[in-house]
Amino acid sequence: MTQQLLSQAPAQGVAASAAVDAVGLYKAFGKVHAVNGIDLHIEPGEIVAFLGPNGAGKTTTIDMLLGLGQPDQGTVKIFGHSPRAAIARGQVSAVMQTGGLLKDITVRKTVQLTASLFANSQPVDEVLERAGIRDTGDRRVDKCSGGQQQRLRFAMGLLSDPGLLILDEPTTGMDVEGRRDFWQAIRADAARGRTVVFATHYLDEADAYADRIILLRRGQIVADGTAAEIKNLASGRIVRATVTGLDQAIVAALPGVESVELRQDGVLIRTKDSDAVARYLLNQSNATDLEITSHNLEDAFVALTSDEGSAA
Amino acid sequence: MSTQTAITPISISNERNVPPLGGFNFTLLSIEIRRRLRNRRTLFFTVLFPVVMFLMIGLQYMDTSVEPHRTVAQGATSVAAYIMVSMAVYGAMMASTSAGGAVAIERAQGWSRQLRLTPLTPTANIAVKIIGGLSLGLLAVVATFVAGAVVGIHLPVQVWILSGLAAWLGSLVFTAMGLMVGYLVPSDNVMQFMGPVLAFLAFFGGLFTPLKQLGGVLEQIGVWTPTYGIGEIARAPMSGDAFNWLAVGNVVLWLVLFGAGAALAFRRDTQRV
Numbered sequence: 001m002t003q004q005l006l007s008q009a010p011a012q013g014v015a016a017s018a019a020v021d022a023v024g025l026y027k028a029f030g031k032v033h034a035v036n037g038i039d040l041h042i043e044p045g046e047i048v049a050f051l052g053p054n055g056a057g058k059t060t061t062i063d064m065l066l067g068l069g070q071p072d073q074g075t076v077k078i079f080g081h082s083p084r085a086a087i088a089r090g091q092v093s094a095v096m097q098t099g100g101l102l103k104d105i106t107v108r109k110t111v112q113l114t115a116s117l118f119a120n121s122q123p124v125d126e127v128l129e130r131a132g133i134r135d136t137g138d139r140r141v142d143k144c145s146g147g148q149q150q151r152l153r154f155a156m157g158l159l160s161d162p163g164l165l166i167l168d169e170p171t172t173g174m175d176v177e178g179r180r181d182f183w184q185a186i187r188a189d190a191a192r193g194r195t196v197v198f199a200t201h202y203l204d205e206a207d208a209y210a211d212r213i214i215l216l217r218r219g220q221i222v223a224d225g226t227a228a229e230i231k232n233l234a235s236g237r238i239v240r241a242t243v244t245g246l247d248q249a250i251v252a253a254l255p256g257v258e259s260v261e262l263r264q265d266g267v268l269i270r271t272k273d274s275d276a277v278a279r280y281l282l283n284q285s286n287a288t289d290l291e292i293t294s295h296n297l298e299d300a301f302v303a304l305t306s307d308e309g310s311a312a
Numbered sequence: 313m314s315t316q317t318a319i320t321p322i323s324i325s326n327e328r329n330v331p332p333l334g335g336f337n338f339t340l341l342s343i344e345i346r347r348r349l350r351n352r353r354t355l356f357f358t359v360l361f362p363v364v365m366f367l368m369i370g371l372q373y374m375d376t377s378v379e380p381h382r383t384v385a386q387g388a389t390s391v392a393a394y395i396m397v398s399m400a401v402y403g404a405m406m407a408s409t410s411a412g413g414a415v416a417i418e419r420a421q422g423w424s425r426q427l428r429l430t431p432l433t434p435t436a437n438i439a440v441k442i443i444g445g446l447s448l449g450l451l452a453v454v455a456t457f458v459a460g461a462v463v464g465i466h467l468p469v470q471v472w473i474l475s476g477l478a479a480w481l482g483s484l485v486f487t488a489m490g491l492m493v494g495y496l497v498p499s500d501n502v503m504q505f506m507g508p509v510l511a512f513l514a515f516f517g518g519l520f521t522p523l524k525q526l527g528g529v530l531e532q533i534g535v536w537t538p539t540y541g542i543g544e545i546a547r548a549p550m551s552g553d554a555f556n557w558l559a560v561g562n563v564v565l566w567l568v569l570f571g572a573g574a575a576l577a578f579r580r581d582t583q584r585v
Binding site for chain 1: 324325326328329330331332335337339340343347350351418421422423425426427428429430431432
């Protein structure tokens with residue numbers, strides 16, 4: 001009795017639980033270590049992208065967050081509950097890439113059926129409206145386009161008004177316009193305070209729609225931060241300036257500087273701290289036409305996830 | 313007019329309930345049953361086929377008595393009545409197998425994985441399959457019995473009820489078999505090969521021809537088929553024979569075997585998905 005009371009206390013406690021709290025996740029399939037030591041902490045309201053090449057462990061991680069796969073080691077808590085308990089309470093839902101739909105019933109019946117499974121669910125018409133498929137409600141699922149089916153999955157995911165929505169490569173196979181509309185719907189919905197976690201291999205999607213990007217490689221997190229932070233992390237920035245009489249040794253000793261190339265008309269400096277370099281050049285030399293260029297996310301992605309990038 | 317759009321405050325509640333009965337509800341059940349009824353192939357084999365078979369084979373034996381010393385006119389049961397009950401058993405068995413086997417289609421379409429992202433528990437889902445199979449099975453039994461009554465089969469009321477109940481509830485053995493196969497086979501249309509298997513079992517279990525007519529080795533093998541026990545029990549109220557413990561043992565054995573098989577196949581399936 002006492003134990004039961006104690007175990008219930010944290011869930012209703014004053015401090016809001018993290019949307020995702022995963023500690024020390026490991027999962028192997030035979031000899032392949034799909035997830036090799038991942039810790040995740042996601043606060044309510046964040047929009048987080050899992051970015052990584054195929055086989056990086058994105059889907060395996062998501063499956064463990066949803067309780068579809070059991071970690072070999074480690075624990076997952078969703079709003080302070082086990083994944084299965086969080087699903088039973090409608091606190092987490094997911095939009096999967098393919099499948100998961102009965103072909104022989106209509107869009108509306110599918111949503112009604114799913115709604116009937118939850119203790120509390122949003123009105124069916126409202127959810128169809130928010131997913132932008134209210135006028136396709138009477139169409140049979142097998143007559144729907146890929147984009148419409150994906151919106152249907154999204155509608156099903158919204159029914160329980162979950163605090164956490166997980167999307168596994170949600171726009172694969174959609175055209176550019178479909179992807180944009182889909183993300184607009186997600187963004188608008190997330191403004192209500194929903195936590196969104198999505199896996200993608202589209203860099204521009206992660207860049208455009210996530211507040212935070214978690215870069216995965218070989219089952220481990222290799223970078224975690226805003227898009228700008230990750231771009232920096234990979235290879236820093238390049239500072240160019242027209243300058244004469246520069247002391248190469250002093251520049252090379254500045255914090256974060258990786259290389260200094262003196263050229264006929266100036267200097268080219270690779271650095272992780274472009275501010276320090278710029279400050280030095282502008283204050284301590286006759287530098288003009290100073291230019292700072294950053295790498296794009298794709299460069300960062302390639303640098304951080306390629307095999308030579310981080311030979312252990 | 314303000315240019316700022318109203319921002320809905322954080323309104324997503326964390327105070328949630330788990331649905332009662334593992335998510336089992338009548339919306340789910342009614343959609344399940346409607347889906348079964350809309351499937352023409354299922355309807356053909358569960359309702360139309362047994363009725364047509366009864367009329368084609370049974371009708372000519374309306375006046376043939378199963379008893380050597382009494383005629384049908386003197387109150388004996390006709391061979392036609394035996395065939396009617398056997399066909400009802402066959403229809404109910406097809407209905408249950410296809411209801412259980414539907415999990416194969418749902419697995420192939422990824423629906424079972426989708427259901428794992430809802431509060432619906434596997435037990436509640438299987439309960440829906442069992443009730444769906446029983447509903448369609450009841451339709452098959454009633455349709456065959458109505459056809460029998462219309463062409464003039466006369467039986468005491470309690471015989472109609474007892475035979476009907478046995479044919480209907482005995483089909484649970486085949487729900488279990490359908491579930492087992494459904495969780496084992498990754499097929500979009502499990503009934504395409506289960507249909508012939510069931511016809512084979514029905515033949516060697518004595519549903520189409522009395523086992524005694526097959527005779528010898530076939531008869532000895534036949535009593536072990538999962539169709540034998542149910543057929544015997546369903547026909548027993550008509551014959552007034554002594555209680556057939558072999559038939560009861562047969563039903564219990566197969567129910568346990570298929571039930572355990574379905575449970576094992578289910579566990580294997582959910583661990584992999």
